[in-house]
Amino acid sequence: ELNDLHIEALSVIANCLEDMDTMVLIQQTGGLKKLLTFAENSTIPDIQKNAAKAITKAAYDRKAENRKLFHEQEVEKCLVTLLGSENDGTKIAASQAISAMCENSGSKDFFNNQGIPQLIQLLKSDNDEVREAAALALANLTTCNPANAKAAAEADGIDPLINTLSSKREGAVANAATVLTNMATREPLRVSIQSHNAMHAIIGPLRSANTVVQSKAALMVAATVCDVEARTELKNAGGLEPLVELLHSKNDEVRRHASWAVTVCANDELMATELCRLGALDILEEINLSVSRKNKFSEAAYNKLLNNNLPLKYSQTGYLSSCDIISDGFYDCGRINHGTKLLPLKELSLKEPNDQRAILLINNKSEVPPPLSMEDKSSDIGYGRSISSSSSLRRASKEKTSAGVGSPTEEKSEPTSGRNTVLSKSATKEKGSSKKKERLNICISSSGVWRGRGVAVQPLHAQSERVLSVPKMTGEGSPDKEWCPPSDPDFCLYVYEVTKTILPITNMKEQVEALAKYVAERMGGHIPKEKLHEFSWELHISELKFQLKSNVIPIGQIKKGIFYHRALLFKALADKIGIGCTLVRGEYGRAWNEVKLMDRTRKGVIGCLPPPETYIVDLMFHPGELMKLRSKEADLYRFL
Structure with missing residues (x-):
């Protein structure tokens, strides 16, 4: 009946429970059950609090046997009861005891329906x-434990958890971020978290000075920005x-989790x-050069950034794999050293030509052509849009094969300002266009010059000068805000022709051979080795730079x-029609493409094809x- 003795006795018992032999003795004599009943039924807050602390002390660390004994005595029911106490100290002690008991899987499962809802309510304290x-x-x-994560969400825990991210206590912030990270492993819960303005709430923790908070916040970002909408919201x-700033951290875990988040972003x-603009690539490169600071995540983040910035990847590494699909806007400015900034295409385009290496641009974008005449509709295919994926090209090819006609734009439109009017057919023929090119409607430039049946074809240098000069100035000294490459x-014509003639070829080897011949024909034909020095490509490139007024x-x-012009064109066209090939840069202007083909003359393992x-x-x-x-012929082609 002397309450002050109860409190002191609980402190002694807490110490005794740390010894395994004494713990077993107390359990065998019924003392453990009596302790739990006493704590659950007591009305004195200090007694309840000290009882919970005794359980916590015995259950922490490596005391798996203690946790097992507590679970057998149904300690979880006692702790759930204590969560409902009116005393804050008791609530804190009970929550800490539950944390300690979580190492026992049986206890974890018990709290799924009883305990988690009460803990969610405590988040609102x-x-x-x-x-x-x-x-x-x-x-x-x-x-x-996905089941418990789901239970926490079903108990309306997302809102109070996100609110806890703005708590003044760093431990609360770190723990709330951990719970949200655990929830985000399930897609429905991740979507729900995103809809509760989580991307705005995580900014504060990312800017924290506490390394634990920084680490957990970066981990939460990695778990929640798995789709474009969430990434855009975070941006x-x-x-x-602040995420990029965390890459500078001296803490290994922070740096590792920040790298993972950058990889996902x-x-x-x-x-x-955008991440490259903020300096993430440079920081990661510096980290990966350090033996002590680099990690698998920093390497993965660096490679991911390069894979989504193919111009930089090719400039730095000199290699594009078959998985690196060249898209419109890709440019090759030659080899650059690590740490050197790659200038954006717009800035490079607006520079005056100089004696440096020409920058090669891939751009298949064009305006939608005007409607075809009835005569043209029966025989021609309007090609006025960019097709960038092999699947869409294959689909387009099938449609053309089955229907025999294209899908020209139905709406009529008047020529816009600056667009040349239609001239006679004879004028087109005087330019030397073939019948196929005469009928093909292709947009020449954003200023509205068209190559097509009955349409004037201007010299390439005239077209390009206009294209490059328009973005520079739109008025009296005002730069164009809507600059286009x-x-x-x-x-565009090349893509159309290879799609029509080479894509339908079913044999991969024949496809590669046909595309190679097509590329060579467009780039000056075959060149005997002994006459390579007579091939005046340098003069031709210099003339183009002068005509275009750009590098x-x-x-x-x-x-x-x-070599390097043809290899890039081959890779770009191969990517358009779904032929897998690499692009490799060599020395002294050499570059080449590698393809993987099955040699069906070789015999593989029984029941398997050869590699x-x-x-x-x-x-x-x-x-x-x-x-x-690695054959003699291949080495002579790749190296001087």
Whole structure:
């Protein structure tokens, strides 16, 4: 009946419970059950609090046997009862005891229906210590337990957890971020978290000075920005800047989790470009050069950023794999050293031409052409849009094969300002266009010049000068805000022609050979080795730079190209029609493409096909010839 003795006795018992032999003795004599009953039924807050602390002390650390004994005595029921106490100290002690008991899987399962709802309610407490203890218990309950994460969400826990991210107690913030991370492993819960303005709420923790909070916040970002909408929201909320800053951290875990978050954020090209602008690529490169600071996540983040910035990847590494699909706007400015900034295409385009290496541009974008006449509709295909994926090209090819006609635009439109009017057919023929090119409607430039049936075809240098000069100035000294890369009508034509003639070929080897011959023909034909020095490609490139008034040259305008021009064109066209190939940069202007093909003359293991072999594609000396990698012929092609 002397309450002050009860409190002191509980302290002694707490010490005794740390010894395994004494714990077993107390359990065998019924003392453990009596302790739990006493704590549950007592009305004195200090007694309840000390009883919970005794359980916590015995259950923490490596005391798996203690936790097992507590679970057998149904300690969970006692702790759930204590969560409902009116005393904040008791609530905190009970939450901490639940955290300790979470190491026991049976206890974790018990709290799924009883305990988690009460802990969610404690997150709404005015007492920050209570919120911190409840968040810790929830963090331990939901770790590696999707069922408990779902239960926390079903108990309307997302809102109070997100609110806890703005708590003044760093422990509460870190624990709340952990719970939200655990929830985000389930897609429906992740979507729900995103809809509760989580991307704005995480900015504060990302800017925290506490390394634990920084680490948990970065981990939460990695778990929640798995789709474009969430990444865009994080960017608009200003979350990328503090995330990139965390890469500078001296704490290994913070740096590791920040790298992982950058890897996830860089899953789309726009976000990768923004991260590069903020300096993420430079920081990661510096980290990866350090033996002590680099980690698997920093390497993965660096590679992810490069994969979504192919111009930089090719400039730095000199290699694009078959998975690196060249898209419109890709440009090759030659080899640059690590740490060197790659200037954006717009800035490079607006520079005056100089004696530096020409920058090669891939651009298949064009305006939608005007409607075809009835005569043209029966025989021609309107090609006025960019097709960038192999699947869409294959689909387009099938439609053309079955229908025999294209899908021209039905609406009529008047020529816009600055667009040339239609001239006579004879004028077109005087330019030397073939009948196929006469009928093909292709947009030449954004200023409205068209190559088509009955349409005037202007010299390429005239078209390109206009294309490049328009973006520079739109008025009296005012720069154009809507700058577009120079258009490339010839490359558009190349894509159309290879889609129509080479894509339908069913044999992969024949496809590669046909594309190689096509590329060589467009770049000056085959060149005997002994006459390579006579091939005046340098003069041709210099003339183009002078005509375009820029170092940036659309690939389709190059009619005399050597190894690296042809290899880039081959890769760009191969990607358009779904032929898998690499692009490899060599020394002294050499570059080549590698393809993997099955050699069906070889016998593999019974019931299996032989592994594919790698071949170098000849685009120069014997266009279309395939040389096995590391063969004498292949080495003579790749190296001087």
